[in-house]
Amino acid sequence: MSYAKSTNFSGQIGFVLASAGSAVGLGNIWRFPYLAAKDGLLFIVLYLVLVLTFGFALLITDITIGRKTRRSSIFAYYAMSPKWRYLGVLTFLVPVLIMTYYPVIGGWITRYIAVYATGLQSAAADSAFFTSFISSTTSPILYGILFLALTGLVIFFGVQSGIERVSKWLLPLLFLMLIGIACYALTIEHTDANGQTRTGLMGLAYMFTPKGGELTLSTFLQVLLDAVGQMFFSLSISMGIMISYGSYVNKEVNLTKCVLQIEIFDTVAAMLAAIIIIPTIYVFSGPEGMSAGPSLMFISLPKIFDVMGTAGVITGIVFFVMAAFAALTSCISVLEPIVANIMDMFETKRKITTIVTTLVYMAAATVITLGYSSLYMEVKLPNGSTGQLLDIADYAATAFMMPFISLFTCILIGWIVGSKWIIGEIEREGNVFSMKGAYTFLIRYLAPVLMFILFLQSTGFLDYILKK
Numbered sequence: 001m002s003y004a005k006s007t008n009f010s011g012q013i014g015f016v017l018a019s020a021g022s023a024v025g026l027g028n029i030w031r032f033p034y035l036a037a038k039d040g041l042l043f044i045v046l047y048l049v050l051v052l053t054f055g056f057a058l059l060i061t062d063i064t065i066g067r068k069t070r071r072s073s074i075f076a077y078y079a080m081s082p083k084w085r086y087l088g089v090l091t092f093l094v095p096v097l098i099m100t101y102y103p104v105i106g107g108w109i110t111r112y113i114a115v116y117a118t119g120l121q122s123a124a125a126d127s128a129f130f131t132s133f134i135s136s137t138t139s140p141i142l143y144g145i146l147f148l149a150l151t152g153l154v155i156f157f158g159v160q161s162g163i164e165r166v167s168k169w170l171l172p173l174l175f176l177m178l179i180g181i182a183c184y185a186l187t188i189e190h191t192d193a194n195g196q197t198r199t200g201l202m203g204l205a206y207m208f209t210p211k212g213g214e215l216t217l218s219t220f221l222q223v224l225l226d227a228v229g230q231m232f233f234s235l236s237i238s239m240g241i242m243i244s245y246g247s248y249v250n251k252e253v254n255l256t257k258c259v260l261q262i263e264i265f266d267t268v269a270a271m272l273a274a275i276i277i278i279p280t281i282y283v284f285s286g287p288e289g290m291s292a293g294p295s296l297m298f299i300s301l302p303k304i305f306d307v308m309g310t311a312g313v314i315t316g317i318v319f320f321v322m323a324a325f326a327a328l329t330s331c332i333s334v335l336e337p338i339v340a341n342i343m344d345m346f347e348t349k350r351k352i353t354t355i356v357t358t359l360v361y362m363a364a365a366t367v368i369t370l371g372y373s374s375l376y377m378e379v380k381l382p383n384g385s386t387g388q389l390l391d392i393a394d395y396a397a398t399a400f401m402m403p404f405i406s407l408f409t410c411i412l413i414g415w416i417v418g419s420k421w422i423i424g425e426i427e428r429e430g431n432v433f434s435m436k437g438a439y440t441f442l443i444r445y446l447a448p449v450l451m452f453i454l455f456l457q458s459t460g461f462l463d464y465i466l467k468k
């Protein structure tokens, strides 16, 4: 089946905004700040280096596979090498899994918009609020379903009238809000019970000061792998997502430029989110507040917004609306490759495929949400953490499948299909790809090694080997 022209993005801007919409998501707003708070400046520096090297190579690979084959992951891998088609199937399964829980978190964010819009900010400041919300049996399900319905609606209208149109509005608005709150965060100050006054700018300085203490090889490795994992998740690499989006790009578009622009959007968004969250936590809780991890966004921030009074309510609404936009544009990019692959496989029409898929995911999201209540369990994951259904799905997709797929995609491109296959497509229509040599070296040698180490670490094998 070949795509009709109407399923393409209208041009470079539409494609870049949609892809940046996919990249900028909870990974930037939620995960990057807490990793930067936990691992400090070293993490930020390593992350930037990785994005410009490995991130660039892997992202342009995904997009180019899509544009050259004009297919979604399953058929794209088949087109590269029929023997490797199972890798395409595995790649398809990543968004299939992520889609079960990403809308659940989108639903939580939507709930927090409602919290600030209805004057519940003091209730939300209670540490138990978040846990009791996610472990109740109806409200988180309804919010998740609402979020999914919105996602489905966008996909229903297709690439240009759905995804592209929504991204063109939401992404600029998202950046405006991010910049607005970041500027505000730098102006706040607070005097704590001991009479100590801390300001937003002091928090910013803290963020860019190297952590004291000795740097051992094992902490360096840990921070490096945190940064690699974050890079994958944040750039939506090795999930078949950018393959699908790439398949809708016109042949004359300059892919090198697009990838750079997507990376700039993604990195600036992550830095702005960190500039909002780290100084705010620093001002109100001091350096001790930095270790809160994933609970920073849903527990630590609401406490602070409550102390800030009216300014906190306004900041709270803007912050969670911004986070919801980020989550929505990412979530549509997870649903799109699922729908596209199904349409490819069964030759079905977009509208009916979207409706059925969305309904199936409403059921799946319900099950995942119940993982915090009636289906509660404590499963020890191979990387040492304990998780419920949401964490298990997240672990399987992002810690296990992504590095695995990336490792084998690099081997496929570097050793079997050949990097010329990719380079030729990038250089179509007279476009120049000046980093060909570096690209080939990275895909053939460096990336597979790094992916292999990441795979060992995220599956717990690395700890096991190092301890022996």
Ligand code: PHE
Pocket (backbone or CB within 6 Å): 022, 023, 024, 025, 026, 027, 028, 098, 233, 234, 235, 236, 239, 241, 330, 331, 333, 334
């Ligand atoms: N890249 C998105 C983010 O940073 C996350 C994402 C994950 C998007 C999975 C699509 C699929 O949040």
